[in-house]
Amino acid sequence: MKLLESIREKVVAMDGEQDEFIQAVDEVLESLEQVAAKYPKYVEAGIFERIVEPERQIMFRVSWVDDNGKVRVNRGFRVQFNSAIGPYKGGLRLHPSVKLGTVKFLGFEQIFKNSLTGLPMGGGKGGSDFDPKGKSDNEVMRFCQSFMTELQRHIGPNTDVPAGDIGTGGREIGYMYGQYKRLRNDFTGVLTGKGLTFGGSLVRTEATGYGLCYFTDEMLKAKGNSFEGKTVVISGSGNVAIYATEKTTELGGKVVALSDSSGYIYHEKGIDLKLVQQLKEVERKRIKEYVKHHPDAQYHEGSTGIWNVKCDIALPCATQNELDKQSAETLVKNGCIAVAEGANMPTTPDAIEVLQKNGVLYGPGKAANAGGVATSGLEMCQNSARYSWSFEEVDEKLKQIMADIYKKSSEAAEEFGQPDNLVLGANIAGFLKIAEAMYAQGVAY
Numbered sequence: 057m058k059l060l061e062s063i064r065e066k067v068v069a070m071d072g073e074q075d076e077f078i079q080a081v082d083e084v085l086e087s088l089e090q091v092a093a094k095y096p097k098y099v100e101a102g103i104f105e106r107i108v109e110p111e112r113q114i115m116f117r118v119s120w121v122d123d124n125g126k127v128r129v130n131r132g133f134r135v136q137f138n139s140a141i142g143p144y145k146g147g148l149r150l151h152p153s154v155k156l157g158t159v160k161f162l163g164f165e166q167i168f169k170n171s172l173t174g175l176p177m178g179g180g181k182g183g184s185d186f187d188p189k190g191k192s193d194n195e196v197m198r199f200c201q202s203f204m205t206e207l208q209r210h211i212g213p214n215t216d217v218p219a220g221d222i223g224t225g226g227r228e229i230g231y232m233y234g235q236y237k238r239l240r241n242d243f244t245g246v247l248t249g250k251g252l253t254f255g256g257s258l259v260r261t262e263a264t265g266y267g268l269c270y271f272t273d274e275m276l277k278a279k280g281n282s283f284e285g286k287t288v289v290i291s292g293s294g295n296v297a298i299y300a301t302e303k304t305t306e307l308g309g310k311v312v313a314l315s316d317s318s319g320y321i322y323h324e325k326g327i328d329l330k331l332v333q334q335l336k337e338v339e340r341k342r343i344k345e346y347v348k349h350h351p352d353a354q355y356h357e358g359s360t361g362i363w364n365v366k367c368d369i370a371l372p373c374a375t376q377n378e379l380d381k382q383s384a385e386t387l388v389k390n391g392c393i394a395v396a397e398g399a400n401m402p403t404t405p406d407a408i409e410v411l412q413k414n415g416v417l418y419g420p421g422k423a424a425n426a427g428g429v430a431t432s433g434l435e436m437c438q439n440s441a442r443y444s445w446s447f448e449e450v451d452e453k454l455k456q457i458m459a460d461i462y463k464k465s466s467e468a469a470e471e472f473g474q475p476d477n478l479v480l481g482a483n484i485a486g487f488l489k490i491a492e493a494m495y496a497q498g499v500a501y
């Protein structure tokens with residue numbers, strides 16, 4: 057459609073160097089062609105032009121002092137993309153690769169993901185090119201305090217509620233929350249993923265990985281299948297990968313491979329999760345250390361090699377564009393029946409095409425990994441009510457939300473003539489709610 061093409065051209069003209077953002081916009085606009093034809097009122101109200109432009113983009117200097125007394129400078133970002141249905145909500149990524157375009161792609165995806173959860177949360181994302189790896193706890197603390205000293209003026213429990221992402225786990229959230237509270241003298245749930253002793257929710261740590269498995273289970277069930285007896289490969293070995301491994305195992309699958317940015321491990325008899333948690337969560341070591349404890353396991357340099365491991369189900373849970381066309385072809389050749397994304401945009405567009413053409417069930421990140429933000433939404437509810445639910449209560453709500461997301465996405469795919477195309481379904485189902493809210497609120501922003 058001409059309109060969507062011209063919007064894309066404008067985005068490229070303005071931000072052509074932000075390739076990840078363009079990739080995310082392309083995927084969504086492509087899915088919305090029929091929506092634009094069916095709802096001319098959204099075209100007239102400029103919803104499509106407006107939705108690709110962030111409401112606000114904040115960039116700031118973060119200076120801090122390392123353990124040797126040297127001054128270090130990083131760049132901080134917060135992109136407040138869309139607040140049509142609620143306060144901005146989305147994580148903070150701390151990784152040397154973070155640029156404005158990275159944060160924009162993640163923030164854009166977050167709009168639709170948050171909408172799919174059914175909870176009142178707008179879309180935003182932030183982060184910094186700071187690398188927590190190899191830094192002492194004190195250095196991480198000083199960075200987080202400096203980062204929050206600026207960020208605090210832009211956020212608030214009814215304005216913008218950040219959370220974790222790559223490189224931002226419980227330790228970082230704790231330091232940031234402490235600094236926020238000190239500066240604002242305000243004990244509100246302005247960050248989610250907090251520790252359980254100061255307003256965190258049970259299941260938040262596990263939520264993205266668990267939610268991914270609940271979603272994948274729905275996808276499999278719809279085809280009369282399940283995790284039972286399946287061999288599963290999961291990339292990454294961080295928060296999402298660890299709890300996806302735990303839930304996969306609980307649901308009867310066997311996880312045989314995990315990775316980090318240096319390489320991957322293969323353990324035919326099944327990954328020893330307790331050991332991975334000790335190495336990654338407690339000792340913050342590399343995944344290759346695993347084979348020292350399990351000589352029957354193998355370590356291979358290079359993280360993308362993980363997709364050569366034969367499996368029934370693949371769950372990419374590390375980072376964007378980690379599963380390319382060639383890897384998708386290998387998965388198909390090896391008989392993989394389902395791919396569901398724990399990470400954001402881990403599968404390249406040509407790889408998605410290969411999977412879909414070959415009938416592999418494919419669950420896009422904005423639907424499959426929405427369990428993390430959904431549980432953050434539940435943390436916000438508990439903070440507002442000054443109350444906390446039990447593990448079972450939160451887990452049950454999470455399970456229900458993931459089942460609803462699957463249902464909404466597959467029904468929209470069906471309605472728009474491409475049953476099983478969950479990319480199309482998730483984009484449309486997420487978009488329609490936002491579009492209606494933006495339409496109702498007029499064009500003043």
Ligand code: NDP
Pocket residue numbers: 220221222223224225264291292293294295296297315316317318359373374375376378398399400425426428429
């Ligand atoms: P963590 O920092 O806990 O773990 C990230 C994992 O991915 C690590 O094993 C890391 O390896 C690996 N990784 C990171 N960058 C690369 C890279 N460039 N190449 C290969 N491997 C890499 O992050 P999370 O588990 O929280 O996040 C993983 C993914 O899930 C991200 O895409 C994130 O946006 C997404 N996500 C996370 C949510 C959450 O609640 N945490 C919610 C929804 C989505 P190494 O240690 O070597 O860097």
